[in-house]
Amino acid sequence: MSTVIVTDSTCDIPSEIINKLNIHVVPCSVNFGIESYLDGVEIKAEEFYNRLTSSDVFPTTSQPTPNQFLEIYNSIPKESDILSIHVSEKLSGTYNSALQAQKNLSDRNIQVIDSQLASTALGLVVIESAKQAQEGKSIEEISTLTNNALANSNVFILLDTIEYLKRGGRIGKAQAFVGNLLKLRPILTLNDGAVEGVKKTRSKQAGMNYLQEILQQQTNLVSVAVLYTTNEQEALSVANDVKEITNIDNIVISQCGPAIGAHAGPGAVGIALLNG
Incomplete structure (x- = not known):
């Protein structure tokens, strides 16, 4: 059975690598006052930094909702296992949202990992995990390799x-x-x-x-x-x-x-x- 890798937008993996390795990314939200945007989907980096340095409104961020995770998980063929690797739980509620979605899909083989990392430290591990998935390794093998990589x-x-x-x-x-x-x-x-x-x-x-x-x-x-x-x-x-x-x-x-x-x-x- 194939394995699909899911992560969140804090991973900061370049889009060309995401597309090449078939990584599914659940976007966090960025908020300027009452205006809310999906990270990397509704607001790109260039526009964000322009607003960050010119706006009087300080941006906040929020984790994806469980429903956003359900949408991504359900978009993945049922015959595939899912390894979902996310930003540190101490920095974001993203991991908990993924867990809630996992509980609603008890018929699927979904493993959720708290990376205890963020940004490209998370991204490097996700990239390696996705490469292992493309080589056809099982979710158990990839999970073991992922946890070893996260520690390093x-x-x-x-x-x-x-x-x-x-x-x-x-x-x-x-x-x-x-x-x-x-x-x-x-x-x-x-x-x-x-x-x-x-x-x-x-x-x-x-x-x-x-x-x-x-x-x-x-x-x-x-x-x-x-x-x-x-x-x-x-x-x-x-x-x-x-x-x-x-x-x-x-x-x-x-x-x-x-x-x-x-x-x-x-x-x-x-x-x-x-x-x-």
């Missing part, structure tokens, strides 16, 4: 401003870390599914240098993604660093969608790492 994936993101993270309310354990940063630029990661501070840097370049140090510490990299919100040139520069330091050429370069960008803010750049 993480993201490090350098913020240009902490304003959006603090206003978005998803700051978690990093609250004390960023509380008095003023003009410092923090590098954040995820630990046990929650946002955590790694390093405080005094300039953007110092932060970029620290990302290089993180890359140099890796010994068993399988794949790397470079993520950014508004500055593609910085992302391309980081991608060149990745190639020089790791000798990995097939790098995923991804602009963060609204679900992540609403909290990271403009000017953010980072790396996601999947180790073997």
Whole structure:
């Protein structure tokens, strides 16, 4: 029996990869006041960041509803198993919405996983899972491989401003870390599914240098993604660093969608790492 991979729009996987690997994406919602848009469907990254930096209304995000998951699950042929891999439960209610939908489809073989990750750290694992699905592996095999990969994936993101993270309310354990940063630029990661501070840097370049140090510490990299919100040139520069330091050429370069960008803010750049 074939397996289909489902994820949510926080994964920040480029659309060409989603289409190539037949990944089904359930969109989160982005809200500007009373106006609500489906992430990546009704509002694209360029329009979102234009509004983020020019609007007086601060955007909020919300998880997909169980009905949205039911719609996606029901669109997948009944003879296929479904592996549904989602953003950390500590950051979003997306995982719980997927669980509720799963309970309403007891006749289907649906497994739902809390990745404890977000953005391209989640995305890299979803990509690997989808490749395994295309190779014809069973859902049990893919689930085991996915959980192993999740334990070896993480993201490090350098913020240009902490304003959006603090206003978005998803700051978690990093609250004390960023509380008095003023003009410092923090590098954040995820630990046990929650946002955590790694390093405080005094300039953007110092932060970029620290990302290089993180890359140099890796010994068993399988794949790397470079993520950014508004500055593609910085992302391309980081991608060149990745190639020089790791000798990995097939790098995923991804602009963060609204679900992540609403909290990271403009000017953010980072790396996601999947180790073997």
